[in-house]
Amino acid sequence: MHAEAAETADAVARQFEANAPLVDALVQRLKAQPPAFIVTCARGSSDHAATYGKYLFETTLGLVTASASPSVGSVYAVRPHLKGALFVAISQSGKSPDLVRNAEIARAAGAMVVALVNVEDSPLAQIADTVIPLRAGPEKSVAATKSYLCSLAALLQLAARWSGDAKLLAAVDALPGALRDAWAMDWSPVVEGLKDARNLFVVGRGLGLGAAQEAALKFKETCGLHAEAFSSAEVKHGPMAIVGPGFPVLAFAQDDDTCASTMSVAEEFHQRGAPVWVALPGAQGQEVLPMPASPHPACTPLLTVQCFYKAVNALAVARGHNPDVPPHLNKVTETV
Template sequence: MSDPLSTRATLMFQEAAEAADVVERQFARNGERVEALAARLRQAPPPFVATCARGSSDHAATYAKYLIETRLGVVTASASPSVGSVYASPLKLAGALFIAISQSGKSPDLLRNAEAARAGGAHVVAIVNVEDSPLAALADTVLPLHAGPERSVAATKSYIASLAAVLQLVAAWSGDPGLHAALEALPQALRTAWQSDWSGLADGLVDARNLFVLGRGLGLGIAQEAALKFKETCGLHAEAYSAAEVRHGPMALVGPGFPVLCFAQPDDTEAGTLALAEEFRGRGAQVWVASARGDLALAAAPHPACAPLLAIQSFYRAIETLARRRGLDPDLPPHLNKVTETV
């Protein structure tokens, strides 16, 4: 009897394949409200930015931190949801920009923190897929993802759309013409990234039990996202580290045969990540590098800030294949639900 997973396209595959169209639609529909928010932020610059999210959305917040700090110089930090929802500790957020990122916009802890942020004087921005969600209702500004229904438990198109929403906002806020031009080219670059051949990664990890996923700077968030996807879709224990932070202890585990996936961001962090990959190869580790100079081909990025979106798009196709090869249904990870409502 044939394996049903080998004869049908999974929801994860179908939804990840939609990412380019989602981003193209999002940029067109959100243009005016993004420009209005950017004008407000230039007129009254926030002293800092706070993000609040969980799961894949929190990995998008990691990208937001690096993009905002490197392009705008505004300190950006993650606000722990439990500070407001469990400890009920008021935060001093006068004048700050508070960005809550959520696919569903329903999780009670995010709602409580968004409410507390407004009470504390912040301007609350909701980056959310469900436009009539409770989070959208209480936000000062809503940036919809326009991703459409996402039925697979493993988020794909909504994650890429979250990164794209951050990118569009920073492009408008900074007024950087290079970033603006990159927005126009990004959807087609995503289509190219979806066709990239990362089959070597799936081939090498069929029988793996654990691995490290490394990134740095703008690429750290996708390393976190990839590690999560290895766990939830493939039952594979993966830990994400900064390519700098891994040197502070974790690298002691890397020896002969140990799998390591490196996302080499095409900027000033790339050389260090590539050097680390070579060091691990010298120890006999099984290393894959996503880079223009690596063994996992990357679609050409119209701007270095776009590279993480292209890399994770190529990764999603490979991880969906790996899950099926390991005999798992990536749409239905054990013990997980599509919407997780934490307090």
Template sequence: MRAEDTRMFAEAAEAPAVVAAQLRDNAGIVATAAARLRDHVPSAALICGRGSSDNAGVFARYLIESGTGVLTSPMPLAVSSVYGRTPRIPGGVCLAISQSGKSPDLVAAASAAKAGGAFVIALVNVEGSPLSQVADLTIPLRAGPELSVAATKSFIASLIAVAHLVAEWTQDDALRAGLAALPDQLEAAWRQDWSAALPVLKAATNLYVVGRGGGFGVAREAALKLKETCGLHAEAFSTAEVRHGPMALVRSGFPVLMLAQSDVTRDDAEDLATDFAARGARVFLSGRGGDPRVTALPSTPGHPALEPILLIQSFYGLAARLSVARGFDPDRPPYLNKVTETV
């Protein structure tokens, strides 16, 4: 099997076209949602999601809080679906993110948030799904069918929908321009060669994936993909958190993948890469690298808040190739299904 012949690879390659179509076709609905948020400034925001959608929610939290100042928190789904409690969020907003819109606990959480006073916005790939029926407003992801169990283009579509909403909510012209440039930039990111990491990761059993700010959500997504498609025990940390207890595990040869965007977190990432390298770790850092002991992975520049989207696109090509190199089928991870209906 070649990575290029897998559905994961083919679907990830569709992301630029998906993004272009989504930005075009969602202009009206996103403008409506953004106007509502400006006219009724939320008291707080809740984010609901599982798996890759939960990782998209981490990206959403950083973008919303840094762009609007609205306190944003992930919603523990079991509080409503298992413990039967309704969150009190009068005047708030709930963003429920899902590819299928079918998971019972996600639908229950969105329903509970609505009952607690929140305006519910569903970001979902399957229009007419149970989640869409619960929501006050649906922003379609428009990723099209995604047949590989490993989410790729639907994850990127989720990040775009969040960024589009925040750009219009805040009326940020720089972010709008960054979004308009993304389809071409995603094409360039897909062509970036991250094969320098393949030999080390092929032989690995454990590794850290590190990011910060908007990049932390994609670091979590990368760690998830390495677990499910490559059989690797990958753990995601922020550049701040990993300096505490997790640093004790880093020894000679320990692999570290660092996904760093070119914003105010960049210098910290480069300093940490040097610290890892000083311990003998095999460090791979997106973008430029000043330390000769650190392997630089080429990255595509863009709006700093959107660069994490470009990084995960480059990563997906690496993940598909690594999965095949390690003897896995990335489209059919063991014990996993496309839709996981948790309660």
């Protein structure tokens, strides 16, 4: 896991260069036939990437983006009305039967199907109108790292070229270097603080919510640590009642308009006596985790997760777990 996560910056740089022509061709098609809305379909870490994609597409393109429930098509055999939609399926292996089935349904319904996959000859890729390869390279650890961040990077490159936003395009160029800087960050306070923990919350908002979801999954998957992800807005609707002394909170703050609300929640938890760590580019303080400068708020979740992966690998080892081979899990999960 550690070695694979360390390869992320190179993998993203390779992906950006190799995919630029095919992304541009897709963008030309999307501009010629603008979709009415976007639907994402994914599971696990890939679904957390889809959460990021939702906020990215809606904030940069103004296109409503919804998450499909794979069981609606694969189990309930419902045929959603998807004519005129862009259907974005995200999967590392491209083999899960329910994702493949939903892509088939979407294409038959008249949607344009785009697949983000690491395995270019997978069943999902064969159904898609356009394949955007993740180009993460082999990933043997059960816990996905570089393939997850390559999924976010692929979404980012698509949104940047589709929107034509100059600042976002420049940020894409700067991202590999920023990811290298992120890997050098020291988050050892989190490792030390969570060695004996049993539960925690990970909070984020907007573009950073998917990163919080991914972190919570990795805590469970690699460390045997129960963690739940919440929006810094939604956590106020009940869940925050259990936060107090001895209940840790990891806050992923964004350098955008959501920052104030996330920092406010973190401060409230701190005042209750909860151990709190905050990740935010440019922030300082005793409980602030170091972050490199971010080229753009849309890049910040990728940098946060890259810092986090190094820390969670160390935490798993400190808790006596093998992060490469979590119990009861397989690298490819094939749900129907």
